[in-house]
Amino acid sequence: MEEYIKTFPEATQKILIEVRDAIRSVVPEETEETMSYGMPTFKLNGNLIHFAAWNNHLGFYPTPSGIKNFVQELAPYEGSKGAIKFPYHSPMPLELIKEITLFRVQENLAKKKKGS
DSSP, rough: HHHHHHOOOOHHHHHHHHHHHHHHTTTTEEEEEEEEEEEEESSSSSEEEEEEEOSSEEOOOOHHHHHHHHHHHHTEEEEOOSSSEEESEEEEEEHHHHHHHHHHHHHHHHHHHHHH
16 A cells, blocks of 8 residues: 555645545554555455545545445535545545445444354
8 A cells, every 4th residue: 555655746645645544543453454456445354445546536435335325425526336536626525534434344344243
């Protein structure tokens, strides 16, 4: 993940680090940080969150359920069933990113309990 972040201009690196730190602040210790599909990825009982830097926005990929459960909060942003675009020209919604990540943590932990 560090190597990925270092490939971007300084301003983009700062945003990527803020997003990574926001996610890190709410995930359990056993959450794995890795690269998947060429993007920084957090895994906990499967994929939790992906994010990626693009030219004009940060792509945030919390799975379709992570978007579906935050439709109201995500309404100001462009997106699709599985992705949201957070434009660089606006402040990064770090609290919303944390809320969505916490939702995904609970979802994946519940999935583990069902499978146990």
